[in-house]
Amino acid sequence: MTAILRFEHVHYQYHPGRPVLKNIHFSLRRGESVALIGGNGSGKTTLAKHCNGLYKPTSGKVYVDGRDTASMAISDLSSTVSYCYQNPDHQIFQSTIWDEVAFGPRNLGLSEEEVENRVTEALTAVGLNEARAEEPYFAGKGERQKIAVASVLAMKPQVIVLDEPTTGLDHRGVTDMMSLIEQLNQEGHTILMVTHDMRLVARYAHRVIVLRQGVIIEDGSTEEVFAKPDVLAEAQVEPPSVTRFALGCGWSSPLPLTLEGLQQRAAKEDEHE
Numbered sequence: 600m601t602a603i604l605r606f607e608h609v610h611y612q613y614h615p616g617r618p619v620l621k622n623i624h625f626s627l628r629r630g631e632s633v634a635l636i637g638g639n640g641s642g643k644t645t646l647a648k649h650c651n652g653l654y655k656p657t658s659g660k661v662y663v664d665g666r667d668t669a670s671m672a673i674s675d676l677s678s679t680v681s682y683c684y685q686n687p688d689h690q691i692f693q694s695t696i697w698d699e700v701a702f703g704p705r706n707l708g709l710s711e712e713e714v715e716n717r718v719t720e721a722l723t724a725v726g727l728n729e730a731r732a733e734e735p736y737f738a739g740k741g742e743r744q745k746i747a748v749a750s751v752l753a754m755k756p757q758v759i760v761l762d763e764p765t766t767g768l769d770h771r772g773v774t775d776m777m778s779l780i781e782q783l784n785q786e787g788h789t790i791l792m793v794t795h796d797m798r799l800v801a802r803y804a805h806r807v808i809v810l811r812q813g814v815i816i817e818d819g820s821t822e823e824v825f826a827k828p829d830v831l832a833e834a835q836v837e838p839p840s841v842t843r844f845a846l847g848c849g850w851s852s853p854l855p856l857t858l859e860g861l862q863q864r865a866a867k868e869d870e871h872e
């Protein structure tokens with residue numbers, strides 16, 4: 600797999616002398632499903648907003664499909680990588696659901712027929728095609744979240760960056776949203792998901808990047824990272840109960856965890872909820 604997104608020694612500060620991201624260096628390969636985790640204020644959203652050029656590094660480089668984001672507009676990058684806001688209300692601004700989802704494809708200069716096709720496909724994927732004429736602001740939180748995801752889908756980006764996509768959703772909403780994200784990944788989209796929900800990480804991510812105070816302190820396969828409770832504790836991340844269960848059995852670290860085992864147990868816990 601080749602790199603579709605590459606951070607090279609990225610530093611970022613909102614205020615001089617107060618760096619929020621420090622020497623961030625990693626690549627995402629095509630088709631990966633990666634979770635970005637860390638405690639509150641560790642820099643996850645700031646990092647995520649660099650992926651599509653919303654933020655430009657204070658120093659260092661971000662490359663999207665080999666192109667330096669520093670010299671590109673968000674609109675030029677949006678067909679390759681799209682960022683889905685943590686709060687859908689930061690993203691939604693049109694008066695109907697259809698217009699909201701059509702906004703991005705229209706900006707790409709596509710024909711009205713192609714725009715219609717993409718909107719229908721994206722709204723169908725999130726189960727909202729019937730509601731296309733409604734006003735997004737009257738939709739519930741789960742539906743607004745889906746509208747925001749549909750808007751990203753309609754751009755057909757190769758990389759989808761999702762910032763806490765399940766926040767505020769009920770159990771059914773979380774299951775629907777995660778099934779959709781899993782399906783997109785299986786169709787070949789690269790996924791980078793910011794989340795505090797370690798059970799979702801155990802079930803859906805193949806790789807985990809751990810941030811602490813703006814520094815990547817771990818980057819590895821999900822089973823490798825969850826086998827390091829000391830790293831998770833350092834990052835102020837509560838390990839999923841599946842790894843606590845394994846630790847409780849007295850297994851020595853590194854734990855004999857497999858991705859399949861993690862996924863199965865996380866799925867079982869979901870069913871029992």
Ligand SMILES: Nc1ncnc2c1ncn2[C@@H]1O[C@H](COP(=O)(O)OP(=O)(O)OP(=O)(O)O)[C@@H](O)[C@H]1O
Nearest residue numbers: 613614619637638639640641642643644645646795
């Ligand atoms: N617009 C801003 N201006 C100034 N400082 C900011 C701004 N946005 C975030 N910060 C600061 O940057 C640091 C990283 O914030 P960020 O939101 O990226 O972290 P996070 O890991 O996503 O947090 P959370 O899990 O709480 O969403 C925090 O100290 C935060 O206060």
